Amino acid sequence: MSKLDQVLILDPPSDLRFKGPFTDVVTANLKLKNPSDRRVCFKVKTTAPRRYCVRPNSGVIDPGAAVNISVMLQPFDYDPNEKSKHKFMVQTIFIPSNVSDNDTVWKDAKPEDLMDSKLRCVFELPSENEVNDVEVTRAAPVINSLKSEPTAAAAVGDDMEVKKLLEKCKRLQSDINKLSEENRQLKDEGMRMRKMQPRPDHMTSNSTNIVGRETSAAFLPSLLVVIAAIFIGFFFGKFIL
Template sequence: MASELLEIHPQELKFTFELKKQSSCLIQLTNKTDQYVAFKVKTTSPKKYCVRPNTGIVKPNSTSDFTVTMQAQRVAPPDLMCKDKFLIQSTVVPLGTAEEDITSDMFSKEGSKYIEEKKLKVFLTSPTHSPVLAPINGELKQDSGHETSPPKDGALTGVENIPPPRKVAEDVTGFETTKETVELRTTKDVQEFEASKEDTIELKTADFVQLSPTKDVEELKPAKTMVESKLVDDFEELKSKLSFLDSKLNEAEVSIMKLMEERSIANREKEKLKRELEMLKRKSDARTIQVGFPFLYVCMVALISLAVGYFSHP
């Protein structure tokens, strides 16, 4: 065909990848033709994504959209590279076709029917903030800039901030944010404690687990930024949908005004025809009266005829 059936925006699917969190992407389809177009969405990983709706009808010179949701993943792909792809098929359907009438046979290439296909690639992006933990090769590794374990030469310099082996897990759970995002090297700490046990160093675990308020605030700032960006995106999406609904409402109001004008015109024509019918009826009644003879005139003619006949035959 000379022109494409549907324009797709955007031309690729971008998901913000975070472990054990869902991510969504909105795709908009625009039909600039004068025909009804049906579409169907396919993917190479159907268990990984959820598409709502995966089929639909786009009316002439209008738009429609669908949402693709990536399910929560437990393992991050290497370097956030993704080979998943989506296929959007579209074809022209008869006027008045409903969404429930769409079948897989409509998108079959066996006949001479034109089927337009467009492929979309999937791209994964990291969150806008810089988290303390970043996925590396499918596993969570602690960033070097946020290391919380004591220095290796603590026992040699006489620092008294080495935790005891039996209370390492208890002390750490007092300040760790999530159990799955912090990697503790307890075995190494136990070995260092055993090596320094003979020196009878007094341990102060409270100093080890104490965290500065400034670091807590710095860790909360990225989360706040992410929430604000998500709220802004949701607001923009709602704003676009609201503008679309307003345009539809304006179209409906224009259609209602046109129907009311047509109704008033029809009523005026009806009244005009009614008046013309009454005039024709009056004219027909007048003609009936003029064509007929008066009853008295008929009686007089009959009597005169009888008298003439009686006197003419004695």
């Protein structure tokens, strides 16, 4: 009696392709679809069980349903001159309507009831352009971290400059307040001197001294205001605009 044809539709149908480099685990995907109106049991077998990890490696597929299988190739030293002899086989069987245990299905299976499909393993090395793309992708996080370090350092430096300028502005404001107080005291002293009505020969001298002191006191706050305005303008121009 001839064997039954495979009821499942395999994608890919004949080859499992694994693309290197093979220094890490490489995964190939296999899709099994059941187009029939009966439940099907399946098993995935390989000629090199120590080299592969298959998830899931067995199960049941309902009518019209599909299962995705991951075939993971373990890292190894790849020799391009060595041809791959690894193969996979997908073995299936219809589940009888009166059986619910999958293990019983396989134990009671007759050779003529089994269906199978074979797939060969193909190893491929990436092209030079693909290798360069992978290296750039792996290096990107490192490059981005290096770029962010100067930015962070610049931000810290800017914060220090802001603090220094604020401290200078506070000192200037304190000096302006002190000079304003001295100016007010000088004005009060001038008023008292005018009320005392000194002799004519002394009046001119005292008035000159008072006017000179008032002019000096008035000039100093104005100068400090200008300096403060320059610092504040520099601050806003550099760190806000």
